[in-house]
Amino acid sequence: MTLLAVKDLRTEFRTDGGWHAAVNGVSFTLEKGEILGLVGESGCGKSTVASSLMRLLPGNARIGGGSVRLDGADLTALPEAEMRKLRGRRMGMIFQNPMTALDPAFRIGGQIEETLRAHLKLDRATARAQALSLLQAVGIAAAEERLRAYPHELSGGMRQRVALAIAMSCNPDLLIADEPTTALDVTIQAQILHLIRSLLVKDRGAGALLITHDLGVVARVCDRVAIMYAGEIVETGPVAAILGAPLHPYTQALLRAAPSDRAARGQLPTIPGRVPPLTDRPAGCAFRERCGQAVAVCATPEARARHLPMPGREVTCVRHAA
Amino acid sequence: MCRGRAVRDLTHRLLLLLPTLFGASVVVFMLLRLVPGDPAQVIMGLRATPEGLAAIHRDLGLDLPLWQQYFTWLGHLLRGDLGQDYRSNVAVTTLLSQRLPVTLQLTFMALVLSLVVALPLGVQAAVRPGGVADRVAGVVGLLGISIPDFWLGIMLILALSLGLGLFPSSGYVALSDSVAGNLRSFAIPSITLAAGLAAVMVRVTRAAVAEVLSRDFVRFLRAKGLPEGQIIYRHVLRNASVPIITVLGLQFGYLLGGAVIVEQVFSLPGVGSLIVNAALERNYPVVQAGMLVVALMFILVNLGTDILYAVLNPRIGAAQ
Amino acid sequence: MTVVAVRRRFAIDRGTGAGAAIVVVLLALAAVAPFISAGNPETMDFNAILTGPGGAHPLGTDNFGRDVLTRVLFGLRVSMAAAIGSVAVALLIGVPLGLLAGYRRGWIDAVIMRPTDVLMAFPAIVLVVALAGVFGQNLGLMILTIGCVYAPIIVRVMRGAAMEVGTALFIEGARARGASHLRVMVRHVLPNAISPVLVQASALMGVAILTEAALSFIGLGVQPPTPSLGLMLSEGRSYMGDAPWLVIAPGLGIVLAVLGFNLLGDGIPRLFDPARRVRS
Numbered sequence: 001m002t003l004l005a006v007k008d009l010r011t012e013f014r015t016d017g018g019w020h021a022a023v024n025g026v027s028f029t030l031e032k033g034e035i036l037g038l039v040g041e042s043g044c045g046k047s048t049v050a051s052s053l054m055r056l057l058p059g060n061a062r063i064g065g066g067s068v069r070l071d072g073a074d075l076t077a078l079p080e081a082e083m084r085k086l087r088g089r090r091m092g093m094i095f096q097n098p099m100t101a102l103d104p105a106f107r108i109g110g111q112i113e114e115t116l117r118a119h120l121k122l123d124r125a126t127a128r129a130q131a132l133s134l135l136q137a138v139g140i141a142a143a144e145e146r147l148r149a150y151p152h153e154l155s156g157g158m159r160q161r162v163a164l165a166i167a168m169s170c171n172p173d174l175l176i177a178d179e180p181t182t183a184l185d186v187t188i189q190a191q192i193l194h195l196i197r198s199l200l201v202k203d204r205g206a207g208a209l210l211i212t213h214d215l216g217v218v219a220r221v222c223d224r225v226a227i228m229y230a231g232e233i234v235e236t237g238p239v240a241a242i243l244g245a246p247l248h249p250y251t252q253a254l255l256r257a258a259p260s261d262r263a264a265r266g267q268l269p270t271i272p273g274r275v276p277p278l279t280d281r282p283a284g285c286a287f288r289e290r291c292g293q294a295v296a297v298c299a300t301p302e303a304r305a306r307h308l309p310m311p312g313r314e315v316t317c318v319r320h321a322a
Numbered sequence: 323m324c325r326g327r328a329v330r331d332l333t334h335r336l337l338l339l340l341p342t343l344f345g346a347s348v349v350v351f352m353l354l355r356l357v358p359g360d361p362a363q364v365i366m367g368l369r370a371t372p373e374g375l376a377a378i379h380r381d382l383g384l385d386l387p388l389w390q391q392y393f394t395w396l397g398h399l400l401r402g403d404l405g406q407d408y409r410s411n412v413a414v415t416t417l418l419s420q421r422l423p424v425t426l427q428l429t430f431m432a433l434v435l436s437l438v439v440a441l442p443l444g445v446q447a448a449v450r451p452g453g454v455a456d457r458v459a460g461v462v463g464l465l466g467i468s469i470p471d472f473w474l475g476i477m478l479i480l481a482l483s484l485g486l487g488l489f490p491s492s493g494y495v496a497l498s499d500s501v502a503g504n505l506r507s508f509a510i511p512s513i514t515l516a517a518g519l520a521a522v523m524v525r526v527t528r529a530a531v532a533e534v535l536s537r538d539f540v541r542f543l544r545a546k547g548l549p550e551g552q553i554i555y556r557h558v559l560r561n562a563s564v565p566i567i568t569v570l571g572l573q574f575g576y577l578l579g580g581a582v583i584v585e586q587v588f589s590l591p592g593v594g595s596l597i598v599n600a601a602l603e604r605n606y607p608v609v610q611a612g613m614l615v616v617a618l619m620f621i622l623v624n625l626g627t628d629i630l631y632a633v634l635n636p637r638i639g640a641a642q
Numbered sequence: 643m644t645v646v647a648v649r650r651r652f653a654i655d656r657g658t659g660a661g662a663a664i665v666v667v668l669l670a671l672a673a674v675a676p677f678i679s680a681g682n683p684e685t686m687d688f689n690a691i692l693t694g695p696g697g698a699h700p701l702g703t704d705n706f707g708r709d710v711l712t713r714v715l716f717g718l719r720v721s722m723a724a725a726i727g728s729v730a731v732a733l734l735i736g737v738p739l740g741l742l743a744g745y746r747r748g749w750i751d752a753v754i755m756r757p758t759d760v761l762m763a764f765p766a767i768v769l770v771v772a773l774a775g776v777f778g779q780n781l782g783l784m785i786l787t788i789g790c791v792y793a794p795i796i797v798r799v800m801r802g803a804a805m806e807v808g809t810a811l812f813i814e815g816a817r818a819r820g821a822s823h824l825r826v827m828v829r830h831v832l833p834n835a836i837s838p839v840l841v842q843a844s845a846l847m848g849v850a851i852l853t854e855a856a857l858s859f860i861g862l863g864v865q866p867p868t869p870s871l872g873l874m875l876s877e878g879r880s881y882m883g884d885a886p887w888l889v890i891a892p893g894l895g896i897v898l899a900v901l902g903f904n905l906l907g908d909g910i911p912r913l914f915d916p917a918r919r920v921r922s
Contacts, residue, residue, distance in 0.1 A: 054545060056541060056544055056545060084547050084549065084550075085547065086547070087544070087545055087546065087547030088545065088546040088547030088548070089547055092545070093542075093545040095538065095541065095542060095545075097538060100537060100538035100539060101538055101539055101542045102539055102542070103539045103543065103557050103560075103561065104539070104561065105557070105560045105561050106557070106560075114546075114548065114552075115546045115547070115548070118546075118547065118548055118549070118552070119547060163542065166542075166546060167545075167546075341756060341760075342759050342760055342763050343763075345756065345757065345759070345760030345763075346760055346763045346764065348760075349760060349761070349764075353772055353773075353776060356776050356777075357776050464901065464904060464905070465897075465901075467848065467900070467904060468848065468897050468900040468901040468904055469897050469900075470852050470855055470856065470872075470893070470896050470897070470900075471856075472855075472856060472859050472872075472875065473855075473875060473889075473893035473896060473897070476875065476879060476882065476889050476893070477889075477890075477893065479882075480882060480886060480889070484882070484883050575764075575765040575766070576765065578765045578767075578768065579765035579766060579767030579768060580767070582765075582767050582768060582771060583767065583856050583859070583860065586860050587859075597768065597771060597772070598771055598860050598862070600775075601771050601772060601774065601775030601862060602775070602860075602861055602862065604775060606775075606776075609772050609775060612768075613764065613768055613769075613772055616764065616765060616768050617763050617764050617768075620763060620764065620765055621763050
């Protein structure tokens with residue numbers, strides 16, 4: 001069975017003028033043992049997707065529709081008490097800023113142990129031993145001493161490793177990583193990504209949803225990728241295929257805009273225009289104004305239909321209608 | 323590495339304390355000398371006799387230059403001799419030692435009462451903004467600092483004592499005589515004193531907890547799937563404790579000041595009522611001694627708060 | 643200008659508005675007390691001792707037959723005078739000292755802050771009680787005493803704010819243009835640093851009212867027969883079993899006055915910070 005099946009997810013925020021959808025009918029699937037990248041510019045709603053999956057939305061947001069099925073069970077319908085049992089146990093999450101992710105008042109070891117004891121009901125000694133082996137698994141040297149360290153004694157990269165250790169401590173089936181490497185140095189980035197790939201996915205057979213705005217990260221570590229724009233997914237498919245032969249005009253523009261050797265001299269191409277604000281999304285295709293290849297149909301709701309030009313690839317663009 | 327710095331901070335703080343203590347003693351000393359006329363006359367009041375006046379002149383060295391008087395006085399002080407109450411012919415230290423436990427009990431009970439109310443209320447108000455606890459906290463916070471404690475005491479006497487007959491309207495029962503009687507005689511005074519402190523602590527707790535709740539690590543704790551109760555009462559409260567404890571230490575001065583008034587209202591024989599009665603009678607040596615004791619208590623509590631802050635700080639402060 | 647427009651312009655929300663209204667009303671009452679009341683607060687009428695509220699005496703009479711309402715109004719005068727007078731004194735002393743200490747730093751800072759710290763080692767009430775014992779009880783001296791005792795708080799707050807503003811870049815710019823220290827302090831640092839001081843000052847108004855009432859209550863403040871709300875409470879206490887209005891009315895007067903100033907004070911940060919303006 002598919003590990004994660006998101007269908008028509010709609011998440012709304014309350015503004016002065018009523019509820020507006022930041023995530024507008026998003027659908028994708030994730031299998032065990034695969035890493036799916038979710039790519040998009042700032043403000044496209046990818047972090048909101050992550051928060052929606054975990055149901056950790058802020059007070060002024062709500063899930064307005066759609067379903068999120070983890071191994072078949074719809075998470076949107078679960079009572080909060082059930083959801084809490086899943087968080088940390090079957091779904092783990094790490095965030096963008098490792099410097100502020102850990103509680104500064106408690107030691108690292110304790111923070112790992114409390115997750116283990118909350119979900120797996122381990123006794124203290126077993127939890128401590130587990131915490132130690134987890135720290136070693138994520139590559140922290142002198143793990144024994146580090147157990148008693150406070151977060152402020154560790155660097156950003158080390159804190160992110162600890163966060164990862166905590167997220168995978170109970171062997172979750174799904175890891176959601178929201179821009180886990182954005183705040184880190186390039187070399188550390190590579191190490192963290194490698195950890196996610198080898199430890200979680202290869203060793204433990206979990207599935208990972210990797211949210212990022214960096215196509216390089218996607219190229220390096222993801223199996224499939226979904227491109228997001230203005231609250232909707234515009235294209236999905238295997239990484240190599242999408243990067244090599246993008247179908248949606250937005251994906252094509254993104255790839256053109258990415259710095260490369262060819263564009264070393266001369267101006268970097270950019271995408272003219274701006275992302276439409278939350279409160280002002282157009283009726284048809286959201287990318288229409290900036291597309292350059294738009295036609296009359298693009299202004300109608302038909303433009304939002306999903307098409308499957310090839311097996312394993314999905315695109316939301318009328319130009320690829322069968 | 324964090325420890326060494328903390329120790330140095332501490333010694334630094336202790337050293338800074340000395341000039342303050344010194345200055346405080348000067349202020350207290352000068353108090354008596356501010357009154358016009360012969361200090362000895364003032365001290366003895368209406369019961370002045372020529373022999374008594376001469377004795378005071380000798381004891382306090384009133385014919386010596388001012389600075390010599392001060393150092394004599396300071397010398398006595400450091401040896402634990404707070405002087406003589408010339409009107410009752412009792413050593414001031416005796417007076418104080420009888421009365422200090424009363425003030426301490428009152429202050430302690432008020433502290434506990436106010437925290438028992440303020441902490442849960444403040445936490446709940448921060449966790450559910452706009453909810454019942456939040457609105458109650460707002461009202462308590464505003465009213466508590468607007469209502470005079472002596473009036474609250476009077477109203478409580480009206481309602482609980484004269485009205486319902488639950489508690490005595492004044493007077494003190496020593497612990498050694500009757501525990502129940504003692505607690506009953508302290509009930510209304512403690513509530514009265516606690517009200518003002520509770521108001522301040524509710525505001526501070528709510529603000530501190532709300533600030534911690536907005537931090538990233540709380541989101542991560544939720545993502546870990548920890549029970550909400552554990553998140554709030556173990557993690558958030560621990561992080562919010564620094565500003566809460568800091569304000570609590572500062573408010574101790576309010577408690578001591580309030581005790582002065584409350585003791586008077588309820589006729590409790592504490593250091594506060596001692597100071598007030600002595601001030602009314604112009605019995606300055608007693609006023610001076612009382613001020614010193616109160617100032618010392620306040621300074622010590624502030625030092626304690628500083629130490630506590632420094633202990634909690636290397637963990638929390640460095641990370642911020 | 644409509645009420646709504648005024649509210650928007652001055653960023654006033656309901657609480658602050660209520661506070662301002664209360665303060666204005668009380669000030670007005672205090673000012674016109676001699677004209678609107680039944681006359682002299684000290685007029686005794688032995689035919690009307692301890693009568694309840696109603697009729698000729700809307701708030702009743704006390705044990706001397708004096709009209710409670712009149713006495714409350716006159717007592718309010720004292721409270722308002724105490725509030726405004728003490729805070730004025732505290733500001734007059736505290737603002738210049740705090741400004742100097744926070745802006746000039748160095749030895750000036752040390753010289754000003756040492757005595758300030760020493761004074762703050764005593765709980766304020768204790769100092770006030772002791773000084774009242776020394777200086778005797780007239781209203782003017784009491785206002786002066788309360789103002790002096792609370793001045794250190796103003797010094798501290800002003801100093802903190804002045805330190806922050808003093809290190810701002812535009813201050814360096816002003817100095818570079820040749821402005822003297824005095825000019826920089828008054829024209830540039832002061833207006834920008836005054837906001838927290840004003841908040842503290844309005845809180846102090848409430849505290850001053852409470853302090854005056856407390857002092858009068860224990861007998862170290864205003865002396866009879868001058869009416870003071872605190873004094874009325876202590877006098878009425880002996881009769882409160884039979885005549886509760888004697889303690890309820892003055893107490894409520896104090897609460898109302900302090901509440902008004904506190905509500906007003908809570909709204910001051912909003913006045914100065916456009917980002918926190920209330921959207922109505």
